[in-house]
Amino acid sequence: MTNKQWLSLLILIIIAFFAKGQEVKIIDKTTLQPIENVCLFTQEKNRTAITNKHGIAKLSDFKENDEIIVRHPFFKIIQISLKDIKAQNNIIKLDETAIKLDEVVISTTKWKQLKKEVPNKIVSISEKKIQFENPQTTADLLNTSNEVFVQKSQMGGGSPMIRGFASNSVLLVIDGVRMNNAIYRSGNLQNVITLDPNVIENTEVIFGTGSIIYGSDALGGVMNFRTKKAKLASNGKNVLKTNALLRYSTANHENTIHVDFNYGTKKFSTLTSISYSNFDDLKTGSKRKSKYSEFGKRTEYVDFINGKDTIIKNEDENLQVYSGYHQLNLMQKFRFKPSKYLDLNYAFHYSTSSDIPRYDRLTQYKDGSLKYAEWYYGPQKWMMNSLNIKYSKKNIIFDDVKMIIAIQDIEESRCDRTFQQTDLRIRTENVNVYTANFDFDKRINKKSSIYYGLEAVYNTVNSNAVKKNIYSGESVATASRYPDGGSYTQAYSAYSNLKTNISKHFTLLSGVRYSYMTLYGKIDDNSFYNFPFTEIELNPSSAFNGSLGLVYRPNEEWQLNYNLSSGFRAPNVDDVAKVFDSEPGNVIVPNKNLKPENVYNVDFGVIKKINKIAKIEGSVFYTYLIDAMVRRDFRIDGKDSIMYDGEMSKVQAVQNAGEAFIVGGSITITAELSKHFVFTSHLTYTKGKDITENIPIRHVPPFFGSTRISYKTNSLRIDFYSNYNGSKDFKDMSPSEQSKDYLYASDGSTPAWLTLNLKGSYQLNQKIQFNLGLENILDVHYRPYSSGISAPGRNISFAIRATI
Numbered sequence: 001m002t003n004k005q006w007l008s009l010l011i012l013i014i015i016a017f018f019a020k021g022q023e024v025k026i027i028d029k030t031t032l033q034p035i036e037n038v039c040l041f042t043q044e045k046n047r048t049a050i051t052n053k054h055g056i057a058k059l060s061d062f063k064e065n066d067e068i069i070v071r072h073p074f075f076k077i078i079q080i081s082l083k084d085i086k087a088q089n090n091i092i093k094l095d096e097t098a099i100k101l102d103e104v105v106i107s108t109t110k111w112k113q114l115k116k117e118v119p120n121k122i123v124s125i126s127e128k129k130i131q132f133e134n135p136q137t138t139a140d141l142l143n144t145s146n147e148v149f150v151q152k153s154q155m156g157g158g159s160p161m162i163r164g165f166a167s168n169s170v171l172l173v174i175d176g177v178r179m180n181n182a183i184y185r186s187g188n189l190q191n192v193i194t195l196d197p198n199v200i201e202n203t204e205v206i207f208g209t210g211s212i213i214y215g216s217d218a219l220g221g222v223m224n225f226r227t228k229k230a231k232l233a234s235n236g237k238n239v240l241k242t243n244a245l246l247r248y249s250t251a252n253h254e255n256t257i258h259v260d261f262n263y264g265t266k267k268f269s270t271l272t273s274i275s276y277s278n279f280d281d282l283k284t285g286s287k288r289k290s291k292y293s294e295f296g297k298r299t300e301y302v303d304f305i306n307g308k309d310t311i312i313k314n315e316d317e318n319l320q321v322y323s324g325y326h327q328l329n330l331m332q333k334f335r336f337k338p339s340k341y342l343d344l345n346y347a348f349h350y351s352t353s354s355d356i357p358r359y360d361r362l363t364q365y366k367d368g369s370l371k372y373a374e375w376y377y378g379p380q381k382w383m384m385n386s387l388n389i390k391y392s393k394k395n396i397i398f399d400d401v402k403m404i405i406a407i408q409d410i411e412e413s414r415c416d417r418t419f420q421q422t423d424l425r426i427r428t429e430n431v432n433v434y435t436a437n438f439d440f441d442k443r444i445n446k447k448s449s450i451y452y453g454l455e456a457v458y459n460t461v462n463s464n465a466v467k468k469n470i471y472s473g474e475s476v477a478t479a480s481r482y483p484d485g486g487s488y489t490q491a492y493s494a495y496s497n498l499k500t501n502i503s504k505h506f507t508l509l510s511g512v513r514y515s516y517m518t519l520y521g522k523i524d525d526n527s528f529y530n531f532p533f534t535e536i537e538l539n540p541s542s543a544f545n546g547s548l549g550l551v552y553r554p555n556e557e558w559q560l561n562y563n564l565s566s567g568f569r570a571p572n573v574d575d576v577a578k579v580f581d582s583e584p585g586n587v588i589v590p591n592k593n594l595k596p597e598n599v600y601n602v603d604f605g606v607i608k609k610i611n612k613i614a615k616i617e618g619s620v621f622y623t624y625l626i627d628a629m630v631r632r633d634f635r636i637d638g639k640d641s642i643m644y645d646g647e648m649s650k651v652q653a654v655q656n657a658g659e660a661f662i663v664g665g666s667i668t669i670t671a672e673l674s675k676h677f678v679f680t681s682h683l684t685y686t687k688g689k690d691i692t693e694n695i696p697i698r699h700v701p702p703f704f705g706s707t708r709i710s711y712k713t714n715s716l717r718i719d720f721y722s723n724y725n726g727s728k729d730f731k732d733m734s735p736s737e738q739s740k741d742y743l744y745a746s747d748g749s750t751p752a753w754l755t756l757n758l759k760g761s762y763q764l765n766q767k768i769q770f771n772l773g774l775e776n777i778l779d780v781h782y783r784p785y786s787s788g789i790s791a792p793g794r795n796i797s798f799a800i801r802a803t804i
Contacts, residue, residue, distance in 0.1 A: 631654055
């Protein structure tokens with residue numbers, strides 16, 4: 001090299017050295033991970049910077065004697081000089097704050113909003129919390145909110161209950177696409193476990209009706225899951241990142257492995273994720289109250305030995321034999337951003353499982369003997385393809401527009417055989433769901449913004465059933481769960497939401513939605529029922545809903561929320577066309593005059609911050625349900641009874657005949673006791689009554705809550721906490737629950753319970769994290785309300801996470 005070339009190289013090295021000195025990297029003190037979108041500014045705000053995806057910000061605009069304020073909504077604000085930053089090797093470590101500032105939520109309008117401008121009660125579960133809690137399934141993930149109650153009929157399940165509603169009356173949304181389909185039933189639903197908790201980046205739960213934005217089914221609330229995004233390059237550097245997880249739990253010998261891989265250039269990125277979990281039979285707690293010494297024991301089970309059903313004595317009565325299963329989840333995403341205005345995202349999701357034993361049915365007795373030899377769900381398959389297109393060039397109609405087109409393919413089956421019978425009944429359903437959403441936002445002026453959109457949803461259902469001889473393998477057709485000629489539903493809707501900051505103290509949020517729905521089903525083989533019809537068609541129905549919310553912020557420490565809203569649930573195929581699910585002496589027939597059921601909800605919330613070190617959040621609500629879909633006596637062709645399956649049977653149908661109310665409230669207390677200790681507590685109480693029948697409502701759990709002390713320091717976090725439930729007496733149960741004596745204690749109640757738990761994480765470096773959990777330390781036996789399987793006993797879980 002010439003002297004001139006050597007001089008040029010030296011100058012470049014010097015420039016690079018000083019350029020490095022003009023950067024700062026900001027990381028989380030506990031996890032050591034980079035923090036994006038941290039604002040750095042002077043007191044006068046005449047010099048500013050913001051961190052990128054790698055937690056790096058440029059300091060070239062700042063002067064040597066500047067005092068720099070470092071601010072992020074989730075971390076404690078600090079003030080530091082440029083000189084001190086350099087003394088710390090240009091690395092700043094921030095402490096997470098328990099009192100979040102300017103928290104952003106998306107679920108209420110589908111666009112980013114400050115939580116302080118939203119009148120709804122919303123709970124967010126961050127990726128950081130998910131990683132610390134290490135939930136085995138997405139149902140367990142919801143449980144970590146401590147404000148969503150989760151019922152389980154088997155270990156491979158989890159049915160969320162929100163404000164007295166569950167199943168097809170609460171809505172599941174994944175990446176902006178509704179999961180609820182035409183065969184979601186009113187009984188407990190376990191579909192949420194098809195989602196992979198290891199790829200969920202954030203979950204928001206809206207409490208109360210969300211029908212204005214999300215349409216049908218959102219009576220009690222909305223659970224909005226957002227999965228990881230495929231990340232593009234930043235600062236001219238391509239992104240290459242791999243995350244991996246290994247986890248083991250003792251209570252069910254869980255083995256989970258997960259890996260996701262992201263590669264991104266300036267305009268294109270790809271994200272691939274694989275998760276596999278294997279769960280053995282679940283062992284419950286051994287410590288029982290003397291009054292309920294036999295509750296939840298698995299004393300015997302049925303095994304098929306030498307071609308014969310045989311009762312086997314269980315050697316370990318706390319081991320819930322036939323509860324294990326395994327599950328595989330795949331996700332593939334591609335992202336293409338050809339310009340700053342256009343962003344295209346394609347996502348493929350696939351989930352499948354082994355057979356999942358229906359544990360509660362396997363513990364049922366009839367005439368002193370176990371009723372079923374087999375009862376299981378076949379592999380639960382869910383596949384979704386979605387295309388999300390966002391365009392952000394402002395014009396007179398919108399500032400941003402999002403279009404989401406998605407196709408879901410669902411397969412589920414139910415297989416059952418009674419003890420010592422030769423026929424295994426197999427009922428299979430295939431559902432296809434086609435959705436299209438168009439969502440717009442437009443800033444009208446400095447104070448007001450409007451959000452509006454269109455939605456179309458189309459469901460098809462194909463149903464078949466056979467009885468298979470377990471010896472010969474021969475199969476014969478039998479009555480299917482839904483019309484064997486196929487069914488479909490369709491719904492079209494439009495909505496609009498207006499947000500106005502009336503002043504710095506008041507925010508008004510109002511909205512309307514109009515929906516139009518139809519349903520059709522066809523019976524090909526009428527020989528099983530001999531109904532005087534072969535087609536099932538509902539009269540077209542519509543729903544008009546509105547909401548009005550007000551937020552009042554008298555000062556920085558107080559916030560008062562008031563929200564008045566209505567919601568609806570349209571009849572689906574399970575409500576109308578499950579004509580074959582009759583009780584002895586009764587037959588259920590379609591009712592073409594069935595209309596949507598409606599709710600009217602009012603809730604009031606208070607948020608009080610105390611000296612930026614404590615926060616109290618409280619909410620109370622009242623919900624009134626009318627036109628509830630319930631079974632009642634009916635007439636067909638003027639007759640109250642018809643011949644069905646060889647006997648004269650009373651005719652019934654699902655009708656709009658019920659009214660009910662639900663009332664309740666919750667409170668959350670958060671306090672930073674010191675630099676290292678944080679206290680949190682959640683309490684929830686709900687009560688509901690069917691006014692028409694003067695009976696309790698089914699999906700209302702007893703009082704429940706959680707209390708926790710967290711310790712955080714450099715690279716280490718330790719939480720000691722207690723989860724607890726109140727009792728619920730037999731007299732306070734709905735009749736449908738009172739008839740399920742196999743779920744409850746000997747006196748028909750669900751006993752109160754309390755567990756003590758310990759969890760910790762240690763961040764070895766930026767790439768490796770260890771997690772350790774000791775749950776149900778006292779090995780208490782307990783069974784959450786309405787559940788058919790008892791909860792885990794003492795459980796030790798260990799996980800290692802790696803980021804490369």
